[in-house]
Amino acid sequence: MHAFFQHLIDSISLGSLYAVMGLSIALVFGIMRLVNFAQGDLVMVGAYGSAFATHAPWILTLVITLVVPVVFALVIERIAFRPVRGASDSTLLVTSFAVSYLLQSLVLLFLTSTPRGVSLAPALGHPFHVAGLLVPWLDVATIGATAFLLTTLTWFLAKTRTGVYMRAAAEDFTTARLMGVRANRIIAIAFAISGLLTGVTAYLTVAQSGQVYPTMGVNLLLVAFVATTIGGLGSLSGAVFGGYLLGIITVFIGAYFPRSLSSFTQAFTYAIVIAILVYRPQGLLTWRSPRTRV
Amino acid sequence: MLRVEGLSVAYRKVPALSEVTLEVGEGQLVGLIGPNGAGKSTLVKTIAGLVKATSGSIVFDGNSLLGKATEDIVRLGVGFVPEGRHIFQTLSVEENLSLGYASGRGFDASTHDAVLDRFPILRRYYRDSAAGLSGGEQQQLAIARALLARPRLLILDEPSLGLAPLMVDSVFEVLVSLQRDGVTILLVEQNASRTVATADRTYVLGAGHIRAQGTSAELLSREDMLETYLGKKV
Ligand SMILES: Nc1ncnc2c1ncn2[C@@H]1O[C@H](COP(=O)(O)OP(=O)(O)O)[C@@H](O)[C@H]1O
Ligand SMILES: [Mg+2]
Numbered sequence: 014m015h016a017f018f019q020h021l022i023d024s025i026s027l028g029s030l031y032a033v034m035g036l037s038i039a040l041v042f043g044i045m046r047l048v049n050f051a052q053g054d055l056v057m058v059g060a061y062g063s064a065f066a067t068h069a070p071w072i073l074t075l076v077i078t079l080v081v082p083v084v085f086a087l088v089i090e091r092i093a094f095r096p097v098r099g100a101s102d103s104t105l106l107v108t109s110f111a112v113s114y115l116l117q118s119l120v121l122l123f124l125t126s127t128p129r130g131v132s133l134a135p136a137l138g139h140p141f142h143v144a145g146l147l148v149p150w151l152d153v154a155t156i157g158a159t160a161f162l163l164t165t166l167t168w169f170l171a172k173t174r175t176g177v178y179m180r181a182a183a184e185d186f187t188t189a190r191l192m193g194v195r196a197n198r199i200i201a202i203a204f205a206i207s208g209l210l211t212g213v214t215a216y217l218t219v220a221q222s223g224q225v226y227p228t229m230g231v232n233l234l235l236v237a238f239v240a241t242t243i244g245g246l247g248s249l250s251g252a253v254f255g256g257y258l259l260g261i262i263t264v265f266i267g268a269y270f271p272r273s274l275s276s277f278t279q280a281f282t283y284a285i286v287i288a289i290l291v292y293r294p295q296g297l298l299t300w301r302s303p304r305t306r307v
Numbered sequence: 308m309l310r311v312e313g314l315s316v317a318y319r320k321v322p323a324l325s326e327v328t329l330e331v332g333e334g335q336l337v338g339l340i341g342p343n344g345a346g347k348s349t350l351v352k353t354i355a356g357l358v359k360a361t362s363g364s365i366v367f368d369g370n371s372l373l374g375k376a377t378e379d380i381v382r383l384g385v386g387f388v389p390e391g392r393h394i395f396q397t398l399s400v401e402e403n404l405s406l407g408y409a410s411g412r413g414f415d416a417s418t419h420d421a422v423l424d425r426f427p428i429l430r431r432y433y434r435d436s437a438a439g440l441s442g443g444e445q446q447q448l449a450i451a452r453a454l455l456a457r458p459r460l461l462i463l464d465e466p467s468l469g470l471a472p473l474m475v476d477s478v479f480e481v482l483v484s485l486q487r488d489g490v491t492i493l494l495v496e497q498n499a500s501r502t503v504a505t506a507d508r509t510y511v512l513g514a515g516h517i518r519a520q521g522t523s524a525e526l527l528s529r530e531d532m533l534e535t536y537l538g539k540k541v
Binding site: 174177178180181185188189192193194 | 355357376377378381382387389393395396397398402403405406407408409410411452453456
């Protein structure tokens with residue numbers, strides 16, 4: 014029982030990371046019908062930001078880690094995605110892959126491919142005891158930051174005028190424009206928010222793993238993409254739900270699987286994911302039909 | 308106020324509009340009728356900047372609209388009630404109405420009240436999901452949403468489509484009263500006889516060409532018009 018709760022905390026913490034990352038993908042997809050595969054590399058870019066600012070006061074390091082992906086997200090939107098807006102799905106997809114490789118190559122070119130050790134917020138690495146459980150402060154920070162982000166984003170989308178326009182644009186972009194909603198601005202806001210979410214992911218990931226390297230975003234991207242697909246692409250709550258579900262599946266399979274099979278845990282995780290998608294190809298939390306894209 | 312001149316539009320080389328010329332004067336209610344596939348919606352979409360023209364010009368209030376982004380056209384003061392209403396199903400009635408303020412004209416309490424007074428049903432369902440509204444109610448919402456932007460020109464694409472006869476009556480009544488309040492209107496319809504009777508002037512579109520134009524009396528005096536477009540045996 015004790016071990017179960019320990020795993021539960023681990024899985025919620027991991028699921029939080031996946032959820033935030035999934036949300037950043039779903040947000041852009043909702044508005045542009047674009048799966049931005051460069052989203053993982055924005056995590057990497059933010060992580061390098063934190064590496065360069067690691068000796069600054071922690072609040073400054075945090076701000077830099079958050080701001081760098083936002084800036085990159087806005088620049089990418091402006092120079093890579095805006096010119097192909099409204100193009101076919103495959104064009105958008107190829108563009109996002111190209112941006113992804115470009116970001117990785119730039120880092121390889123100007124920095125190195127060897128992982129760089131970074132000690133972010135070492136204080137968060139210490140655990141504390143509660144009811145016989147060992148809880149790292151980092152898990153608390155991860156879960157807390159995620160809860161805060163989800164609440165704020167929900168409030169923004171539900172209560173602010175810009176949030177309502179974003180939801181309208183996500184449902185029917187053309188009609189939103191017919192009402193005067195500025196396409197460029199609403200898409201830029203979506204990219205900025207998703208950049209911020211990747212920045213948070215970057216900070217928490219680096220704090221956890223203690224290293225940065227050019228391909229560090231690739232696996233995270235894959236996991237987050239799977240999370241959004243489980244929940245239903247384009248559904249924000251679905252992405253969050255899928256993130257937590259994937260976190261739980263991953264941790265519990267890792268924990269309760271026989272040691273001899275431990276190298277297959279990923280395979281089993283994705284087997285479950287495939288089973289879910291066979292059962293519900295549209296995702297668990299999707300009921301909407303496909304709509305117009307930009 | 309709006310002048311379309313020599314406008315041609317093609318979808319992948321297949322012409323949809325050929326040399327269309329049309330004018331809507333300040334304060335007028337102008338009709339545009341024609342059978343299914345005539346190119347009516349294409350004209351609306353071209354004015355809205357959603358479809359590219361191959362040649363011709365569209366001028367609104369001295370501004371050329373061709374090449375402008377849709378949202379910028381709306382921001383110049385053109386309001387749209389699109390074909391099929393296009394209510395945001397995932398938003399509430401209130402949120403749908405708030406899209407009326409997306410065009411840059413700020414919230415104005417007296418306009419808001421006046422529009423809701425015109426469509427009391429929207430007040431009743433104000434906080435409910437717009438998806439639950441009937442077709443007629445959704446059409447009222449679509450018109451109200453456009454009116455909140457206080458457009459100088461309102462363009463409606465087949466607002467009576469799919470509505471019960473009583474609802475059709477009320478849509479036409481609303482348009483007449485809007486015109487009385489000074490709104491300039493371009494009304495695109497398949498309901499030809501109603502439109503011709505209501506509009507100051509009506510254009511008849513057929514296969515991408517303007518076939519005829521005139522006041523109700525002028526059109527009704529042309530036997531070919533009556534038979535072909537107004538569905539009346541002479
Ligand atoms: N997106 C499109 N692509 C290709 N052809 C189209 C498209 N939209 C309309 N058309 C064609 O253009 C013609 C005019 O259509 P439309 O403007 O919708 O007519 P209306 O609104 O008068 O019914 C039709 O022949 C239609 O098939
Ligand atoms: Mg039409």
